[in-house]
Structure formats: C-alpha cells, structure tokens
Amino acid sequence: MTVPINAVKKQIVCDGQTRTWQFDYPILEEETIEVWVKPPQGTCYRATDHVVIDRESDEDYTYVTYPALSSGLEPLARGYQIVLRRSTPLTQNIVFGSSVLPKTFSEAFDKTVLQVQNLDEKISRCVRYQPDPALGESDTQADTFLGNVISQANQTIQTAAASVTQSLADHDNSATSHAAIRQNFNQAVTTLQTALFNEQTARSGADDSLQTSLTGLTGALTDETSARQQADATLQTQLASQGDAIGVVQSTLNSKQNALTAAQLSAVNSGVTSTTVEQVSAQQENISAIMQALESQQPWQPHSQWPDIRSSANWNSAIFLVGHKADYSKYPSFTMKAQVSNSGTYDVFVDGIKQATTASGTATTLTWQTLSLTSGYDVTYPEALRTHIVRIAPSLGTNTITRLEGNVSDQGTLWAHITATNAIHYEYTFKNNAALEAVTTPTGELLVDWYPGIFQNCTSLKINPVINCTTSGNYYDTYAFRNTRVKKITIKNATINYSTDAFRENPNLEEIELINSKMQFDDRSFNSCPKLKNIPQIWLVGNHNLNFNNPGLTGLENTFLDFSLDTGRVNKIDVSGTSTNRVDGLKGLVVSPSSPLADSNGPQINVSYTGLDRGALVNLFNSMPTVTNNQVCNITGATGAADLTADDLAIATGKGWTVTR
Amino acid sequence: MVYKKIQNEQGNYKNQQNVRFNVLEANEAYTPAGKNVGWDKFENLGEALTAYGLVYDPLSQEVNP
Numbered sequence: 001m002t003v004p005i006n007a008v009k010k011q012i013v014c015d016g017q018t019r020t021w022q023f024d025y026p027i028l029e030e031e032t033i034e035v036w037v038k039p040p041q042g043t044c045y046r047a048t049d050h051v052v053i054d055r056e057s058d059e060d061y062t063y064v065t066y067p068a069l070s071s072g073l074e075p076l077a078r079g080y081q082i083v084l085r086r087s088t089p090l091t092q093n094i095v096f097g098s099s100v101l102p103k104t105f106s107e108a109f110d111k112t113v114l115q116v117q118n119l120d121e122k123i124s125r126c127v128r129y130q131p132d133p134a135l136g137e138s139d140t141q142a143d144t145f146l147g148n149v150i151s152q153a154n155q156t157i158q159t160a161a162a163s164v165t166q167s168l169a170d171h172d173n174s175a176t177s178h179a180a181i182r183q184n185f186n187q188a189v190t191t192l193q194t195a196l197f198n199e200q201t202a203r204s205g206a207d208d209s210l211q212t213s214l215t216g217l218t219g220a221l222t223d224e225t226s227a228r229q230q231a232d233a234t235l236q237t238q239l240a241s242q243g244d245a246i247g248v249v250q251s252t253l254n255s256k257q258n259a260l261t262a263a264q265l266s267a268v269n270s271g272v273t274s275t276t277v278e279q280v281s282a283q284q285e286n287i288s289a290i291m292q293a294l295e296s297q298q299p300w301q302p303h304s305q306w307p308d309i310r311s312s313a314n315w316n317s318a319i320f321l322v323g324h325k326a327d328y329s330k331y332p333s334f335t336m337k338a339q340v341s342n343s344g345t346y347d348v349f350v351d352g353i354k355q356a357t358t359a360s361g362t363a364t365t366l367t368w369q370t371l372s373l374t375s376g377y378d379v380t381y382p383e384a385l386r387t388h389i390v391r392i393a394p395s396l397g398t399n400t401i402t403r404l405e406g407n408v409s410d411q412g413t414l415w416a417h418i419t420a421t422n423a424i425h426y427e428y429t430f431k432n433n434a435a436l437e438a439v440t441t442p443t444g445e446l447l448v449d450w451y452p453g454i455f456q457n458c459t460s461l462k463i464n465p466v467i468n469c470t471t472s473g474n475y476y477d478t479y480a481f482r483n484t485r486v487k488k489i490t491i492k493n494a495t496i497n498y499s500t501d502a503f504r505e506n507p508n509l510e511e512i513e514l515i516n517s518k519m520q521f522d523d524r525s526f527n528s529c530p531k532l533k534n535i536p537q538i539w540l541v542g543n544h545n546l547n548f549n550n551p552g553l554t555g556l557e558n559t560f561l562d563f564s565l566d567t568g569r570v571n572k573i574d575v576s577g578t579s580t581n582r583v584d585g586l587k588g589l590v591v592s593p594s595s596p597l598a599d600s601n602g603p604q605i606n607v608s609y610t611g612l613d614r615g616a617l618v619n620l621f622n623s624m625p626t627v628t629n630n631q632v633c634n635i636t637g638a639t640g641a642a643d644l645t646a647d648d649l650a651i652a653t654g655k656g657w658t659v660t661r
Numbered sequence: 662m663v664y665k666k667i668q669n670e671q672g673n674y675k676n677q678q679n680v681r682f683n684v685l686e687a688n689e690a691y692t693p694a695g696k697n698v699g700w701d702k703f704e705n706l707g708e709a710l711t712a713y714g715l716v717y718d719p720l721s722q723e724v725n726p
Contacts, residue, residue, distance in 0.1 A: 457725065479726070483725060601669040601671055601672065601683055602685060603685065630692075632685060632690075636687060649691045653691050653692060653693045657693070658693070659691045660687030660691075661689060
C-alpha cells in the first residue's frame with residue numbers, strides 16, 4: 001500500500017438522507033476509524049454504536065454507515081455534520097523471523113507513516129510558540145515558553161484592559177460632556193426661541209408704530225406743503241409790495257442826492273465817513289472811561305446787614321463798627337487810645353451807651369464778655385458776628401481828638417467813620433484789622449497829621465478816604481497803605497520826606513494821585529504793585545536808591561520818569577522787569593548830569609526788559625553824567641536795545657559807562 | 662555770558678572770608694575800553710561763582726513788621 005495523501009479526517013455535511021459515506025484515505029484496520037457527530041447546536045460527540053465500516057477489497061476505500069439501518073434510527077438531519085477520523089494506534093507488533101514477507105515490511109512502513117500523519121494532525125492543532133531571540137530565548141528553552149506565553153498574554157490582556165478602562169473613562173467623560181453640551185444646547189435653543197418670539201413681537205409693534213408715524217408724517221408733510229405754498233404766496237405779495245416801496249425810496253434818494261451841494265459831496269468824498277467812525281469810536285472809549293469813573297465814584301454802600309454808623313453820627317467823633325463772635329472766641333476785645341486837646345478826657349459809647357470815660361493818652365479796652373451787652377447787631381457778613389457801634393468823642397465838646405492809636409491787633413473793626421473836622425495824628429490806628437472794609441468821612445477826606453501804618457495790613461480795605469494833610473511841615477507815612485486792597489490812593493497837600501514802604505504790596509492799586517504834594521519814595525515804595533499805572537513825581541530829598549523792580553511794575557502805562565532836575569541825589573535807579581514780566585509801560589527815563597549814580601552795587605541804571613526804544617535809550621545816554629567808577633547801565637531786553645548802533649553805545653561808553661545788554 | 666564780581670557789603674554772595682560781593686551778568690558788555698574788557702566769560706552763573714570762589718548767601722529780606 002502506498003500513502004499518497006497526508007489526511008487523517010474527513011468532515012461531511014449531512015443532508016437528512018445519506019447515512020453511508022466514503023472515507024478516501026488509506027487505513028490499516030477498520031477499528032482505526034472513529035465517527036464523530038457534530039449537531040447544529042451543542043457539543044460534538046463520538047458515535048460508537050450503530051457504526052458499520054465496510055472496507056473495499058483493494059483497500060483504497062472504506063465506507064462508513066451511520067446510523068446502521070438495523071438501528072432503526074433516521075439518517076442524520078440536515079445541519080448535522082459527521083467527521084470520519086482515522087486514529088492509528090501508536091504500537092507495532094511485527095516479529096521478524098527467518099523469512100519476512102514484503103507485505104509485512106510494507107504494512108509496517110505504512111503504519112509508521114499513518115502514525116506520523118496522526119501526530120502531524122495533532123501537532124497542527126496544538127499551540128505553538130516561536131522563541132524570541134530578542135528576549136534571550138532559544139529553542140532549548142522550550143520548558144519556559146508557556147510562562148512566557150502566559151506573561152505575554154497577560155501583558156496583552158492588561159494592555160487591552162487598560163485601553164478598555166481608558167475607553168470606558170473617555171466614554172464616561174464624553175457622555176458627561178455630551179450631557180452638558182446637550183443641556184447648554186437645549187438652553188440656547190430655548191433662549192433663541194424666546195428672543196425670536198420677543199423680536200417678532202417687537203418688530204410687529206415697531207411695524208405698527210412706523211406705520212402710524214408714516215401716516216402722521218404723510219399728513220404733516222401735506223400740511224407743511226400747503227402752509228409753505230401759502231407762505232410763498234404771501235411772500236410774493238410782500239416782495240411785490242416792498243419792490244414798490246424800494247422804488248419809492250430810491251426815488252426819494254435820487255431826489256435828495258440831486259439836492260446835495262457840491263461842498264457836501266466833496267466832504268463825503270474826502271472821508272467824512274471814516275472820520276465819523278473814528279469819532280464814534282473815540283466817543284465810545286470816552287463813554288467807557290466815564291462809566292468806569294462813574295462806577296468808581298458811586299458812593300460806597302455798607303453791607304445791608306450792617307447798621308449804618310453814619311446816620312445820626314455825632315460830630316467830632318471817631319465811630320467804629322466792631323464785631324465779635326457771640327461766644328467771644330474771636331475778637332474778644334477792642335482797644336483804642338485817644339488823645340484830646342487840653343488834656344481832657346474822652347468818652348467811649350457802645351451802642352449809644354457810655355461805657356467809659358478815659359484820660360487823654362490812655363487806652364480804653366472794651367472786653368465784650370465782661371460788658372455782657374444785650375445790645376448789638378447780628379450779621380453774617382463777612383462772617384457770623386455780633387457787632388456794636390463804638391463811638392469815641394471828647395468828653396467836652398469844646399475839645400477835639402488829636403491822636404488815635406490802635407493796638408496793632410486784629411480786633412474786629414469792620415468799618416470806621418471819622419467825623420472830626422480837625423487833623424488827627426493817626427498812629428497804626430487800623431493796623432492789622434483784616435476785616436476792615438471801609439474808612440469813611442462826611443467829606444470823603446481824612447484830615448491827618450502823621451499817618452504811619454494807618455491802614456497797614458488791612459487786607460479787606462477797599463474804601464479809603466483822600467488823605468488831606470492840612471498842616472504845614474513834613475509828614476511821615478511809613479507803611480501807611482502797605483498790603484491793602486485799595487485801587488486808588490489820593491494824597492493832598494503833603495510834603496512827605498520819609499515814605500518807606502508806603503504803597504508796597506497793593507495788588508489792586510492802579511493809581512497814586514498826588515495833589516499839591518511832593519513825596520520822596522524809597523526803593524520799596526512800589527514793590528508788588530503789579531497794576532500800578534503810574535509812578536508819581538518823586539521828590540528827591542536825600543540820596544536815593546530807587547529800586548522799583550521787585551517785582552517789576554508790569555502795569556505801568558506810558559510812564560516817563562524824569563530826574564533831570566536832580567541836584568545830586570540819585571545814586572541808583574532800577575525800573576527793570578524780567579523776560580517773563582516785562583515793564584513795557586516804561587517809555588522813557590532821563591537823569592540829570594548832576595546825578596551821582598555812584599552806588600557801589602551796580603548796575604547803577606537798570607532799564608532791562610522795559611519799553612524804552614532806541615530813541616528813549618539814546619535820550620537816557622545823553623542825560624547820563626560822566627562817571628569814573630565803572631558804572632553800569634543795563635539795557636538787556638529793552639525794546640530798543642538791539643537797535644542801538646555803535647555810535648549810540650559810544651555816547652554812554654564815552655562818559656565812562658559800561659552798557660550791558 | 663560775561664560776568665563781573667563787585668565787592669559790596671550788601672551783596673548776595675560771599676567768599677570764604679565772608680566778604681560780600683555782587684555778580685553782574687550780561688550777554689555782552691560795552692565798556693569804555695572796548696567790548697567785554699574787564700569782564701570774564703563763563704558758560705553760566707554757577708561756573709562764574711565757582712571761578713570766583715563765591716557762594717549764594719542773600720541777606721535776610723525785610724519783612725512786614
């Protein structure tokens with residue numbers, strides 16, 4: 001027998017009719033064939049009963065019947081499978097004697113081949129493992145391969161399990177996210193639906209409103225068109241009427257023009273019109289100035305809350321409106337010292353009641369809390385105060401007040417009214433009364449003897465009388481108006497040869513008027529008077545250093561300072577400004593050839609940053625004396641400084657001066 | 662700029678010996694002897710004071726009594 005096929009089993013699908021099948025593979029004995037039945041469902045089982053095996057004579061085919069007819073069983077139903085399997089025993093029972101038949105050898109070899117085929121079939125269904133050299137495995141380590149297989153399988157399983165776990169987690173997260181997204185989406189949909197509904201509602205309302213407005217506008221347009229048409233018609237009528245009127249006016253004009261004389265026409269052609277305009281302009285300026293003057297001359301009126309201390313005022317008196325706080329925390333007392341003629345006494349009245357009689361030259365102090373007055377006037381301007389009218393008068397009507405002296409403290413004087421008709425020596429009478437707003441007299445003039453510091457630091461003083469120096473002799477007015485708020489100071493009949501700081505620090509002062517007076521000023525007289533428009537004629541008595549530059553008199557207007565009559569007294573003069581605060585109002589300055597201008601602290605003449613043009617500077621140079629001590633004339637920034645020629649400069653340098661610019 | 666130092670007891674600058682000076686300053690000085698003769702050129706007042714050895718020490722200002 002030959003074994004040409006390497007097959008050990010045959011699987012056949014049953015058809016419900018066939019029960020005998022051919023087994024094509026060689027076998028050695030019938031008993032080596034096994035019959036296995038595989039139902040459509042369920043476990044495969046081996047059939048041992050009712051199996052008939054019929055082997056052909058040539059031994060190439062074998063027929064297997066199951067179930068045998070004799071069993072009475074039906075053929076295997078459709079869906080069943082039957083497996084015919086050869087199972088060759090792994091034994092050999094050949095005995096070799098003296099003579100061995102070839103058949104015996106053939107059968108022995110065939111059995112061996114069949115056994116090998118059986119083993120091959122089993123091996124093909126075994127789990128096989130390929131050693132991995134990378135892991136140090138070899139064929140000789142087959143005894144450990146199962147461990148490796150399990151380990152690898154376990155690792156694969158763990159990897160797969162981790163992947164599954166991650167996937168599950170991702171799924172969970174995804175599910176959660178999906179749920180949130182779904183919820184948000186649902187909310188968004190709801191919101192959009194609501195907005196859509198609202199929008200539709202609003203648009204519906206707007207459409208209605210627009211329709212209503214459109215209807216209204218259409219009606220208004222119709223009305224407006226109608227009204228305009230009517231107005232146009234009216235205008236046309238008026239135009240026609242005015243055209244007629246213009247014709248009449250033109251006719252009248254023509255007739256009047258025809259009536260103009262030749263002289264009148266000549267006057268028109270020669271510029272009467274422009275001259276008239278200039279005249280009108282000038283008149284307007286005059287009117288403006290007059291209005292300002294009138295305004296400034298309007299009689300001062302005290303605040304409406306103040307009692308009028310002028311009414312029923314006794315003559316020969318000094319009357320004061322004095323305030324104090326109701327709790328006496330401010331202005332607790334009032335002190336004034338008076339001298340009266342004939343060494344008499346003077347009386348002090350408060351709100352009409354005499355409170356004291358004091359010897360001449362002795363101060364009287366009114367302490368409000370001690371007096372505990374029930375009289376008085378409550379005011380709220382300039383602050384909440386209880387005010388009283390204080391009157392000082394000689395006890396004898398035949399005597400007069402000759403001197404009034406304050407105590408140089410702020411004691412709440414708001415207003416003073418002087419009715420004395422004689423000149424009084426005022427000595428710091430109102431000094432430091434910061435609330436003092438006005439000092440009045442029945443005539444507008446205050447008759448004075450000396451008046452040093454009379455209004456010093458009265459920083460509310462706006463109304464001041466004309467200072468009238470009625471007696472002969474020299475006067476002394478140091479600090480008289482220092483640091484007030486007056487706009488104009490007028491001094492009459494004065495010969496003042498010592499006027500230190502008299503007008504300095506007056507931010508509102510615009511004008512100083514000297515009537516029948518001559519004053520000498522010191523170098524601080526006009527300090528901090530930025531609005532002062534003029535410098536009065538200066539009476540040169542002693543040697544003078546006239547420094548009017550601290551700060552510059554920036555308010556000067558067309559001012560010419562003339563010291564040509566100096567007879568050897570001016571040592572220095574400084575009317576300078578600065579680059580940022582120019583004194584352009586100073587237009588001219590001349591000195592005398594006899595002016596010493598010898599102060600050791602130059603420049604001896606300083607007109608820097610003033611309005612002196614080239615001509616004015618040349619005039620100044622021409623007026624300057626010849627000097628010998630390197631005197632300096634500073635013209636830096638003066639209007640004409642840059643226009644000076646070498647010859648111009650030589651006028652000054654030729655007299656020994658150094659000119660700086 | 663040109664500068665000139667002048668000794669003056671009312672000056673606003675003094676030297677180490679407490680001698681007081683004033684310092685004049687000008688862009689240019691035309692003197693009887695010629696332009697800038699007798700005056701010193703410096704870049705600024707500070708440089709001039711350094712060169713002159715002076716410090717600013719103004720006399721006290723008169724206050725409102």
